[in-house]
Amino acid sequence: MPEVTRLLADIADVGRDAVRGGWSRPVLSTAELDLRAWFVGEAERRGLDVETDRNGILWAWWNPAGLPLRDAVVTGSHLDSVPGGGEFDGPLGVASALAAVDLLQQRGSSLARPLAVAVFPEEEGSRFGVACLGSRLLTGAIDPDRARGLRDPEGVTLAEAAAAQGFDPSSFGRDDEALARIGCFLELHVEQGRGLVDLGQPVAIGSSILGHGRWRLTFAGQGNHAGTTLMDDRRDPMVAAARAVVAVRDAARARPDARATVGRLRPVPGGTNVIASRVELWLDARHPDDAVTTALVAEIEQLARQIAAEEGCTASLVEESFSVTTVFDEGLRGRIEAVLPNAPLLGTGAGHDAGVLGTVVPTAMLFVRSPDGISHSPEESVEDADAEAGAVALADALESLLT
Known part of the structure; x- marks a missing residue:
């Protein structure tokens, strides 16, 4: 061998x-x-x-x-x-x-x-x-x-x-x-x-x-009961997070050679019959031009805040690492x-x-x-x-x- x-x-x-x-x-x-x-x-x-x-x-x-x-x-x-x-x-x-x-x-x-x-x-x-x-x-x-x-x-x-x-x-x-x-x-x-x-x-x-980096994006809403909370009364960060995942894909597609991925998502508290109070997701973004990567992440942050507001939630973004x-x-x-x-x-x-x-x-x-x-x-x-x-x-x- x-x-x-x-x-x-x-x-x-x-x-x-x-x-x-x-x-x-x-x-x-x-x-x-x-x-x-x-x-x-x-x-x-x-x-x-x-x-x-x-x-x-x-x-x-x-x-x-x-x-x-x-x-x-x-x-x-x-x-x-x-x-x-x-x-x-x-x-x-x-x-x-x-x-x-x-x-x-x-x-x-x-x-x-x-x-x-x-x-x-x-x-x-x-x-x-x-x-x-x-x-x-x-x-x-x-x-x-x-x-x-x-x-x-x-x-x-x-x-x-x-x-x-x-x-x-x-x-x-x-x-x-x-x-x-x-x-x-x-x-x-x-x-x-x-x-x-x-x-x-x-x-x-x-x-x-x-060039590439990792960012943690957090959506905060209102935790509540999945059975007793009417759909119109919800501030569900999972919905905001789901919309953000699609927005990440679309923002990257609009820039040639860009790559952006959400590969990990964590709801809190994470129960099947619970509307989450907070959802964290991790963004990986890459591009040969570091300025494009920076601009892409800034756009994603803006989109996340907009989506969060529409869902009655808040959004915050924290950089965890970046390599030029x-x-x-x-x-x-x-x-x-x-x-x-x-x-x-x-x-x-x-x-x-x-x-x-x-x-x-x-x-x-x-x-x-x-x-x-x-x-x-x-x-x-x-x-x-x-x-x-x-x-x-x-x-x-x-x-x-x-x-």
Whole structure:
């Protein structure tokens, strides 16, 4: 069995979700912690030195020459998932990094720079609501006090969840010592779209990441009895929220290349025979031009307030995270293009830790074909041959940067 396929098979049952289908591996859950332990074991089997930094990021170092830990080449990805997500989003990059180390060791590659495989926590933001939280903390892109106070759907703060697993949340925040070790970062990820399918290629080099953000939109009305409250007497925030979902779609459709999604909605108190008193929904908005994203969200907020007023409710919008459009480092990308001349350039609409790290260090990405272009779904897939081609491409790129 090819190495990437074997590695992924070893963790295929971790976090399987019998209710949603697919995999649910939220940060600091039993599933994610089990995956972290799996990674540590696999890294140590390869002779890598593993450490956990003060933001919960795992680092596995290959440095046989005992070089100073600076100007390192770093690769890796994440192990957490969206609720009911796919098997490859995150773990493919981690497994491919381990397989690339195998290939480099088999080749007897000499290292002029240290190599590290990194695993970033809470990339998806599925538990605490902020995507790429580990890399945001590392780079100082999020205030650590705000991060510590983030709450999951059960009301548990990040600080509480981290402390329960032996982490020290008081140490969260920008880590200049860790950043100083990174010379460049190359992340491999499953492609989350049909670009490679349409191009007929197994691997692409990333060119850019679409600007994107998350906002929480809250409609407040009057909770009441579903059976005794006449229709004309209602101030129902669920109706306002439903209308807003359609308005979000229509506003995005009116702007070429815009994407806007409501993927999560929470009524309070949530009873079948209860008119909700409050409904929260989460908006994801994206566009290549950050000014267009900002304008789109402003329009959605205005529409939400108008809809709320018509339904006798109120509406408020709060930004939870925003990442500007990222163009990957041209010099680093050019070096990878020289090693992988047949790999096309491809932009992505999905966010990644490489985008956050790209604000402070040179970063690049490789994408591996998904035959149906489906992601964030149990139907996400990667063919074995493409997974192995991705690992070889990653090893080739890393070797060119290390020697």
